[in-house]
Amino acid sequence: MAFTLYSLLQAALLCVNAIAVLHEERFLKNIGWGTDQGIGGFGEEPGIKSQLMNLIRSVRTVMRVPLIIVNSVAIVLLLLFG
Amino acid sequence: MHPAGLAAAAAGTPRLRKWPSKRRIPVSQPGMADPHQLFDDTSSAQSRGYRAQQAASGLGYPATSTLPQAAFLADPVSNMAMAYGSSLAAQGKELVDKNIDRFIPVTKLKYYFAVDTVYVGKKLGLLVFPYLHQDWEVQYQQDTPVAPRFDVNAPDLYIPAMAFITYILVAGLALGTQDRFSPDLLGLQASSALAWLALEVVAILLSLYLVTVNTDLTTIDLVAFLGYKYVGMIGGVLMGLLFGKMGYYLVLGWCCVSIFVFMIRTLRLKILAQAAAEGVPVRGARNQLRMYLTMAVAAAQPLLMYWLTFHLVR
Numbered sequence: 001m002a003f004t005l006y007s008l009l010q011a012a013l014l015c016v017n018a019i020a021v022l023h024e025e026r027f028l029k030n031i032g033w034g035t036d037q038g039i040g041g042f043g044e045e046p047g048i049k050s051q052l053m054n055l056i057r058s059v060r061t062v063m064r065v066p067l068i069i070v071n072s073v074a075i076v077l078l079l080l081f082g
Numbered sequence: 083m084h085p086a087g088l089a090a091a092a093a094g095t096p097r098l099r100k101w102p103s104k105r106r107i108p109v110s111q112p113g114m115a116d117p118h119q120l121f122d123d124t125s126s127a128q129s130r131g132y133r134a135q136q137a138a139s140g141l142g143y144p145a146t147s148t149l150p151q152a153a154f155l156a157d158p159v160s161n162m163a164m165a166y167g168s169s170l171a172a173q174g175k176e177l178v179d180k181n182i183d184r185f186i187p188v189t190k191l192k193y194y195f196a197v198d199t200v201y202v203g204k205k206l207g208l209l210v211f212p213y214l215h216q217d218w219e220v221q222y223q224q225d226t227p228v229a230p231r232f233d234v235n236a237p238d239l240y241i242p243a244m245a246f247i248t249y250i251l252v253a254g255l256a257l258g259t260q261d262r263f264s265p266d267l268l269g270l271q272a273s274s275a276l277a278w279l280a281l282e283v284v285a286i287l288l289s290l291y292l293v294t295v296n297t298d299l300t301t302i303d304l305v306a307f308l309g310y311k312y313v314g315m316i317g318g319v320l321m322g323l324l325f326g327k328m329g330y331y332l333v334l335g336w337c338c339v340s341i342f343v344f345m346i347r348t349l350r351l352k353i354l355a356q357a358a359a360e361g362v363p364v365r366g367a368r369n370q371l372r373m374y375l376t377m378a379v380a381a382a383q384p385l386l387m388y389w390l391t392f393h394l395v396r
Contacts, residue, residue, distance in 0.1 A: 004270065008277040012284075051292045 013074060019059045020067055028056070121196060187302075194239035194302060196229040204234045205241060209313050210337060212344040218351055235348075239302065242309020249275065249312045252319050256394040259323060275312075275390060282308050282386070286379055290353075293371050299352045307348060311341050311383045315391050322395035330395045338384035345380035 028034045033049075035057045182188060208215055221233045230238040253271045257263040283304055290297065314337025322330025354372050 003274045003277050005273045005277050005280075008280060048292050051294060055291070 010074070013070060016059065016063055016067060017071070019056055020063055022056060022060070024060075028053075121192075190302065191239070193227075193229060194237070194306060196231055197238050197240045198231045201231045201234060201238070202241060205238070206313065208234065209241075209310055209344060210317070210340050212340055212347065215347075218347050220351075237303050237306035239306050239309070242306055242312060245312035245316060246275065246309060248316050249319075252316050253394055256319055256323055260396055278386060278390065279305070279308060282382065289375055289378075293368075293375055295353055295372060295375075297352050299349075303352075307345065308383075310344070311387050314338065314341050315387050318387070319391050319394050322391075327395060330391075334387065334391065338387055341383045341387070342380050345383055346376060349376045349379060 022028055024034065033053050033056070035053060218235055220235045221228045227233075227236055230236040230240075250268060250272050254263060254268050257267055283301065286304060286308075287301065290299070314334065317337055318330055318334035321333040353376050354369065
């Protein structure tokens with residue numbers, strides 16, 4: 001049961017990496033999750049699918065640069081301390 | 083609150099209520115301290131006298147100093163150094179005080195620790211026996227929630243924090259009775275429980291975002307509600323230490339069911355729409371989804387309670 005805070009951080013980093021890697025043109029459009037395919041009408045409450053698509057798009061936009069930094073730090077730490 | 087959804091809900095129920103009915107307590111009530119004040123005022127003449135004495139014998143060039151280090155301070159250079167050092171410290175303290183509010187919402191946190199013994203007793207009783215309690219709404223005072231010491235339904239952070247620390251200590255005790263104790267295991271238990279808590283909070287926030295629930299459930303509220311399960315865990319492990327596996331399963335089962343009922347009744351008011359919370363079942367995919375979310379959150383509590391304690395009781 002060695003579930004430490006550091007392993008939680010590592011798992012979170014891997015999950016965010018996975019979301020950031022989804023390519024817009026090659027993948028998301030093909031399964032109908034592109035950013036221009038999900039916009040519902042105004043005044044309608046967004047369903048789960050459009051919320052998910054918004055989330056993916058915002059993660060990809062916002063976390064691009066910080067992910068580079070955090071990934072580099074994680075790589076260096078893993079190389080040094082195993 | 084979404085106007086379209088509310089209108090539909092209001093039209094469907096016989097009672098027309100637009101906003102959650104917030105019970106307001108009258109501001110002037112005999113026998114109750116000013117609700118705006120979170121903590122009792124403990125400043126007294128004693129502290130003023132102490133400060134005056136400090137100022138008189140402190141900085142400057144004291145000819146007759148009452149401090150025990152009089153000989154050391156008579157040297158003017160060290161006097162100046164002390165004056166400079168204490169002014170630097172005062173500046174640093176000012177800077178920290180000004181900026182701390184940006185990173186940790188200290189004033190908001192103070193609300194969650196404004197408790198007293200009566201509240202703690204009642205809340206602990208409610209956590210293990212929530213079946214007789216009728217009214218689960220939080221009282222409001224001019225649109226801000228009342229401090230926990232005045233309302234037993236308000237969430238607080240004192241019980242979860244204390245229960246967490248007690249859980250770590252009890253885990254150490256349990257491991258010690260089985261000759262499996264070593265000091266770093268305590269740290270491992272603590273970070274493991276904290277990691278599960280963080281994971282729960284992130285999962286619930288994510289699902290609240292996906293289901294687009296308009297709720298006033300803040301993150302700190304959520305941490306408080308999720309921290310209440312440590313009370314049941316402590317009870318279970320202690321009974322397991324005293325009476326073996328049978329005692330552990332009995333008490334843990336009882337606490338699991340109580341926490342399940344407690345969470346459902348508390349979260350129902352926060353997550354579900356007003357109409358459904360009043361007991362009238364409202365058909366609609368949204369409300370059903372919210373009900374499922376509430377039940378999932380409540381069902382995760384007993385699972386985590388078992389998962390975090392079963393390895394402690396042999």
